Amino acid sequence: MTEKTPLLEVRNLWVKLPDEEDAIIRGLNLTIYPGEVHALMGPNGSGKSTLAKVLSGHPGYEVTDGEVLFRGENILELEPDDRARMGLFLAFQYPMEVPGVTIANFLRLAYQRRFDTEVKYTEFYKILLQHLKKLEMDPSFAGRPVNEGFSGGEKKRFEIVQLSLLEPVLSVLDETDSGLDIDALKIVSNGVNAMRSPERSFLVITHYQRILNYITPDYVHVMVEGRIVRSGGPELALQLEEKGYDWVRGELAGATAP
Amino acid sequence: MAQPDILNLDQDYTQKYGFHDDIQPVFQTERGLTRRVVEAISHQKNEPKWMREFRLQAYEIFMRKPMPAWGPDLSRLDFDEIVYYIKPTDRQGRSWDEVPDDIKRTFDRLGIPEWERKFLAGVGAQYDSEVVYHNLAKQWEEKGVIFVDTDTAVREYPDLVQEYFGTVIPPTDNKFAALNSAVWSGGSFVYVPKGVKVELPLQAYFRVNTAELGQFERTIIIVDEGAEMHYIEGCTAPTYSTDSFHSGVIEIVVKKGARSRYTTIQNWSHNMYNLVTQRAVVHGDAYHEWLDGNLGSKLTMKYPSSYLIEPGARSEIMSIAFASTGQHQDTGGKLILAAPHTSGTIVSKSISKGQGRASYRGLVKVYEGAKHARVNVECDALLINPESRTDTYPYIEIEEDTAHVGHEATVSKLNDEQIFYLQSRGLKEDEAAALIVRGFIEPIAKELPLEYAVELNRLIELEMEGSVG
Structure with a gap:
């Protein structure tokens, strides 16, 4: 294990919104090695989704301190598309609708960029259908506008179709489980599990322990007020489920009291 | 004002312009518009008397008519600086090098095949292209379809041309229609006989360059009863020009039960004033569609119009405008409903980028007695940058209580x-x-x-x- 180099290393990360004083992420540290699945849990407003967006390069946030090393390279100055081409993937909590743009047209472009190749439309169509099938989505989705008119569950499933297609080395799943019924949750989890490999890592962001029954994490982190306050194995998620976030908050208050 | 002595003028022309010599390969009128210039164009084209008189009458109207008091700024348009007519053979002098760089780049990126590019640059190739054109024309000819340039039509189908020329858009319509009527050159003349359905689009692609010679092309399309046709112009060949002014007139007659569509995608160079009048008269149970894409030009004013004059006439006007910095696209459509059970739709989409400005300007008029007329207007604007601009000028005049008119407008920013x-x-x-x-x-x-x-x-x-x- 020690011979491996980390896939992702977040060092003392501080993030705020451009027009606000208070930081959202306050000195966060996180290291993920290849092949690992990490769960990041925490209450609303703890900064989990902000972390996901900052990792992907969302332009709306300001990093005031710290580093994010991905595959050994500091990626904070890189455009979101550069990061994507390096194999970073964000499954969105709220996937965007893109009217008038078909899934096939969009993902063909994405595929060509990710793998730096040219692929004929007909050839790509076959590839896309395989991935749709894996997530039990009808082939007709290929011709539908991106996320437009999709149910919440379809949007989340489509995120995993993209994950499956683009073969990222690090996937950040931002509350992919929210709004999924149990069947959809199983389909999505199966899709993710099928992608697991010794090279590929996942950061699963969630409120609830439920998804972790299907995607078993190697590590669980608890994030409160912009930093990771506790890390452990899968049992930590179960403890949280049982005791609630106030338990961690209480410990935190005690630990950081002056 | 004394009538000019045409015979004597003729002598004068010969001396002054030297155009009477048929061998003379290049002819162009002097800058600015005078009666003589109009005469010279007509003479150069060896036109019949009625057309010469039509031009001269239109010239008088042009001189009398004020500039439009509405809409975009036209104050920098100087009629005296324009060359109104350049004889086609002038093209032979052009080389690919003379094509403006930005347009050349477009061609490169479009991947226009080499032979097409040669045709564009190479000039005399217009005759070579006529071969292709006539090959295509043959299958239509057998069914009595006419598809020629308008100059040829005046020579070969004088009765048909005279019957329709200027009837949909008379010179008195507006200042630019008058100007076009006085100095027009080129354009397409299409006649589709009764019941003939031209399944493939009539493409003026190969003739775009010919049409472009005259910046004042005149296109006349007649779709006779029960006939069908789709006419397309532009697109892959951005109609480039070294001049700065284009003012076309497109007249379309769609007779009873006929269907027609006019499609144009224009990508003018960015120094062009593009002021076009295009109108269709739609008869009973007939259907006409305008599909209009405007990407280039400095200023475009273009409002495809459909006059629904008999019961059951329908029309759809679709337009796309793209305005970048330094460009103003003032486009939209007009629907005139003048008979019962007529209906129409306007769908307009504009994109403004940088400091570009796109305006929707539309008129919907429902005359009294046009019972149960239905109109729906939808205009959507997309702003790419914070400094991009869009405006909407919807004019709606309803004289009929039973009319249903809907209007929807959206403005969105690039998200x-x-x-x-x-x-x-x-x-x-x-x-x-x-x-x-x-x-x-x-x-x-x-x-x-x-x-x-x-x-x-x-x-x-x-x-x-x-x-x-």
Whole structure:
């Protein structure tokens, strides 16, 4: 294990919104090695989704301190598309609708960029259908506008179709489980599990322990007020489920009291 | 004002312009518009008397008519600086090198095959292209379809031309219609006989360059009873020009039960005033569609119009405008409903980029007695940058109580979250923006024949390069 180099290393990360004083992420540290699945849990407003967006390069946030090393390279100055081409993937909590743009047209472009190749439309169509099938989505989705008119569950499933297609080395799943019924949750989890490999890592962001029954994490982190306050194995998620976030908050208050 | 002595003028022309010599390969009128210039054009074309008189009458109207008191700023348009007529053979002097760089780049990126590029640059090739053109024409000819340039039509089909010329858009219609009527050159003349259905689009692609010689092309299309046709102009050949003024007139007559569609995708160079009058008269139970894409020019004023004059006439007007910095696209449509059970739709989509400005200007008029007329107008504007501008000028005049008129307008900004979403999948920022723009115009672009849709998308990608971020 020690011979491996980390896939992702977040060092003392501080993030705020451009027009606000208070930081959202306050000195966060996180290291993920290849092949690992990490769960990041925490209450609303703890900064989990902000972390996901900052990792992907969302332009709306300001990093005031710290580093994010991905595959050994500091990626904070890189455009979101550069990061994507390096194999970073964000499954969105709220996937965007893109009217008038078909899934096939969009993902063909994405595929060509990710793998730096040219692929004929007909050839790509076959590839896309395989991935749709894996997530039990009808082939007709290929011709539908991106996320437009999709149910919440379809949007989340489509995120995993993209994950499956683009073969990222690090996937950040931002509350992919929210709004999924149990069947959809199983389909999505199966899709993710099928992608697991010794090279590929996942950061699963969630409120609830439920998804972790299907995607078993190697590590669980608890994030409160912009930093990771506790890390452990899968049992930590179960403890949280049982005791609630106030338990961690209480410990935190005690630990950081002056 | 004394009538000029035409015979004597003729002598004068010969001396002054030297055009009477048929061997003389190049002819162009002097700058500015005078009666003599109009005479010279007509003489050069060896036109019949009625056309010469029509031109001269139109010239008088042009001189009398004031500039439009509404709409975009035309104060920098100097009628005295314009050369109104350049004889086609002038083209032979042109080389590919003379094509403006930005347009050349477009051609390169469009991947226009070498032979097409040669044709564009190479000049005399207009005769070579006529061969292709006539080959295509043959299958239509057998069914009595006429598809020639308007100059040829005046010579070969004088009765037919005289019957329709200037009837849909008379010179008195507006100052620019009068100007076109006085100095027109080129354009297409199409006649589709009763009941003939031309299944493939009539493409003026090969003739775009011919039409472009006259910046004042005159197109006349007659679709006779029960006939069908689709006319397409422009697209892959951005109609480039070294001059700065284009003012075309397009007259279309769609007779009882006929169906027609006029499609044009224009990509003028960015120094062009593009002021076009295009109108269709739609008879009983007939249907006419305008599909109008405007990407280039400095200023475009273009409002395709449909006059629904008999019961059951229908029309749809679809337009796309793309305005970059230094450009003003003032476009839209007019629907005039003058008979019962007529109906029409206007769908207008505009994109403004940089400091570009796109305006929707539309008129819907329902006359009294046009019972149960139905109209729906939808105009959507997309702003790419914070400094981009859009305006909407919808004019609605309803004289009939039973009319149903709907109007919907939306303005949206390029959505950063959409861009981020697409970028997070590996698309470059401007690629993402171009994709969103393509999606925005998709409802109209999908109506285009495939190759035109592809080219429109490419043009938009070119326009969107480096536009965000």
